[in-house]
Amino acid sequence: MNSRQGALLRALLEASDYRTSADYARRLGCSDRTIRTDVKALNAFFEHEGFATRVGRQRGAGLRLSLVPDEENRLVRLLEESETEMHPRYERLCQEMIALTCHPGPHTAESLARRMFRNKQQIQSDLRWWQGMLEVSGLSLSVGRQITVEGPEWTIRGFVMSMLFSFSTAAVRRRILPSLFGTIDPYDRQFLERCIAEMQRDLGFEFSSNAQWQFGVYLCIMVTRIRLGYGLTSWRGADGATPFFAYLKKRLERHFSLAVSDAEMGLLRDMAHCCTWQWSLAAMEAYEPGERARAVTDDIASALENAFGLPLPEDLRKPLAILFESGLARRTCGLVAPNPNEEAVKYETMDGACLLASVLCEVPSLVEADLFSPDYARIALVLLDYLDQAGALRCYRVGLVVNCGIDLALWGAHRIEKLTSRLKVTDVLTENEVLAAVARPNSTLLERFDFLVSFEPLDVDFPSVTVSPGVSRSDVDHIIASVPLWRRGREVHTAWERETLSVGSSPESLFGSLHERLSADGLIDMPPARFERLVWTLSVVKDRTLVFAWCGLGVRRTGIRIYRLEEGEGAECGQCTMAAVLVAAPGDRADLTPLTQGFKRLVEDYADTSDLVSDDGFFVCFPEPE
Numbered sequence: 001m002n003s004r005q006g007a008l009l010r011a012l013l014e015a016s017d018y019r020t021s022a023d024y025a026r027r028l029g030c031s032d033r034t035i036r037t038d039v040k041a042l043n044a045f046f047e048h049e050g051f052a053t054r055v056g057r058q059r060g061a062g063l064r065l066s067l068v069p070d071e072e073n074r075l076v077r078l079l080e081e082s083e084t085e086m087h088p089r090y091e092r093l094c095q096e097m098i099a100l101t102c103h104p105g106p107h108t109a110e111s112l113a114r115r116m117f118r119n120k121q122q123i124q125s126d127l128r129w130w131q132g133m134l135e136v137s138g139l140s141l142s143v144g145r146q147i148t149v150e151g152p153e154w155t156i157r158g159f160v161m162s163m164l165f166s167f168s169t170a171a172v173r174r175r176i177l178p179s180l181f182g183t184i185d186p187y188d189r190q191f192l193e194r195c196i197a198e199m200q201r202d203l204g205f206e207f208s209s210n211a212q213w214q215f216g217v218y219l220c221i222m223v224t225r226i227r228l229g230y231g232l233t234s235w236r237g238a239d240g241a242t243p244f245f246a247y248l249k250k251r252l253e254r255h256f257s258l259a260v261s262d263a264e265m266g267l268l269r270d271m272a273h274c275c276t277w278q279w280s281l282a283a284m285e286a287y288e289p290g291e292r293a294r295a296v297t298d299d300i301a302s303a304l305e306n307a308f309g310l311p312l313p314e315d316l317r318k319p320l321a322i323l324f325e326s327g328l329a330r331r332t333c334g335l336v337a338p339n340p341n342e343e344a345v346k347y348e349t350m351d352g353a354c355l356l357a358s359v360l361c362e363v364p365s366l367v368e369a370d371l372f373s374p375d376y377a378r379i380a381l382v383l384l385d386y387l388d389q390a391g392a393l394r395c396y397r398v399g400l401v402v403n404c405g406i407d408l409a410l411w412g413a414h415r416i417e418k419l420t421s422r423l424k425v426t427d428v429l430t431e432n433e434v435l436a437a438v439a440r441p442n443s444t445l446l447e448r449f450d451f452l453v454s455f456e457p458l459d460v461d462f463p464s465v466t467v468s469p470g471v472s473r474s475d476v477d478h479i480i481a482s483v484p485l486w487r488r489g490r491e492v493h494t495a496w497e498r499e500t501l502s503v504g505s506s507p508e509s510l511f512g513s514l515h516e517r518l519s520a521d522g523l524i525d526m527p528p529a530r531f532e533r534l535v536w537t538l539s540v541v542k543d544r545t546l547v548f549a550w551c552g553l554g555v556r557r558t559g560i561r562i563y564r565l566e567e568g569e570g571a572e573c574g575q576c577t578m579a580a581v582l583v584a585a586p587g588d589r590a591d592l593t594p595l596t597q598g599f600k601r602l603v604e605d606y607a608d609t610s611d612l613v614s615d616d617g618f619f620v621c622f623p624e625p626e
Helices: 003-014 021-028 032-049 069-081 088-102 109-116 120-136 153-164 169-181 186-203 209-227 243-256 262-274 281-286 291-308 314-333 342-348 350-360 364-369 373-390 406-419 431-439 473-485 507-520 528-538 586-606
Strands: 054-058 062-066 140-143 147-150 396-402 423-430 451-454 464-466 496-501 540-542 545-551 559-565 578-584
Touching: 003 021, 003 032, 003 062, 003 069, 021 032, 021 062, 032 054, 088 109, 088 120, 088 147, 088 153, 088 169, 088 209, 109 120, 120 140, 153 169, 153 209, 169 209, 186 209, 186 243, 186 262, 209 243, 209 262, 243 262, 262 314, 281 314, 291 314, 291 350, 291 364, 291 373, 314 364, 314 373, 342 350, 342 373, 342 540, 342 545, 350 373, 350 528, 350 545, 350 586, 373 528, 396 406, 396 431, 406 423, 406 473, 423 431, 496 507, 507 528, 507 559, 507 578, 528 545, 545 586, 559 586, 578 586
Parallel strands: 396 423, 396 451, 451 464, 496 559, 545 578
Antiparallel strands: 054 062, 140 147, 540 545, 559 578
């Protein structure tokens, strides 16, 4: 199974209904014929691996995964474990970096070629790729008599960690980590696991399973780097070690027979406080956030109530304070914890995220905290449900058109309102009533409804969506995807342009170029520092495209820009190739849903958002600023 077939299998697992091969071809950037060929390959793969699951076809409907219920978890697990086989170059590149940073030298192109079972020319090509990638992260690759990675020690370790966690945990455990753990005896790894358990007992909380695993990987990297003579010499707050970490330092020195600096223990202490905890309702009730976290939560609650007229529910205050406190700890330590839900918050629910940002990014105490982007997204995720309760996002008025019995009419209205809070069935009409209303010169349909929903296609010049009699989840998704492009009965036409933008190799250079171009076009009027902070906080990297949406102060007029970034130095190392920007004037807040839906369609049509990871596209996310 190659990478494209793996992406197709993921898409089939996510789909809840039939979809045409053309839909999948558009999503994966290939032809219908290729999709049909890949379906045959997937069915052969299932048969070879002993699965009863198959990809089924239905004429006129498309493709659907006929999933045997007890095979779903096995299939997902196998898909994760096959990640590296689908991207063989990724595995080789990871093995090369682990060899350069965690194995004794000296390293040369010849020695790496022997270790990787590759020829010298291939290794030299990889090294040129690594030079560009390391430069983006503030590191360099010295190539001469011997090959070394040069730069601040913490940056090197952080880069290796981010590289290891770029793919699924199962794939990295199975294919990548053995070469790292080969430098650490099994007995030593068990000792490090006991150290982590003691650390959790001292701190009074348990790490999440993923955090425990990542912490264990970091300890292996730390011990290996110290053995090679690359220890940390300085770290903020290194002289304030607690009794437990002073005790842990002595244990590490005695067990591994090496000198561990106070800076190493200061970093370990910060990492422990920044790890994700395991939370239960009881633990949440027992925990008491600090005074600053409670004060910031009060500021957020006041700003939200002023903006949307609904007090923040009491049961959201403590989770918000906990999230702020953990985000502040990570900002203080300079450590970023990736958020797997960041794209879902900032892209999938873009209208709600924009509405929240217009309030949160104006709260002085939250702005002063300068949280990392993933931690801001955690706070926004908690507040999305509050937006629904407040009715802050536009609720569409639906006219349900029926030509059937009363049972289906009541069922359709019930299902539509149950499956989404964004639709309200204001009236049930017959098809004849709709045809008569449209025939009149001054039709009142425009005043009564935003669009019509029917069980059969309507031959009327009015926004309408056809659904199946069962009104399934996919029907409601179809409504949400198509209707928001209509605003007040008219299709939305937001001014947008496609342009080319020259940028440097750093994120700051890109942000500066974006600010200059948007200001010149008359779309925004704000200081560069404020614009850069907003982009760092609100943007998300979707495959190879930087996506940024903002609605609030500093926007002069609403507009969309899709920029193709000119290839410059380091372009081969997998940076973003495009940037998509939506800026909405404060007066257009009521129409954020149609604006963001139209923007996302433009992004999917014109930006570089392929679901496939190319050979050079493993690390496309920008690093956070110091």
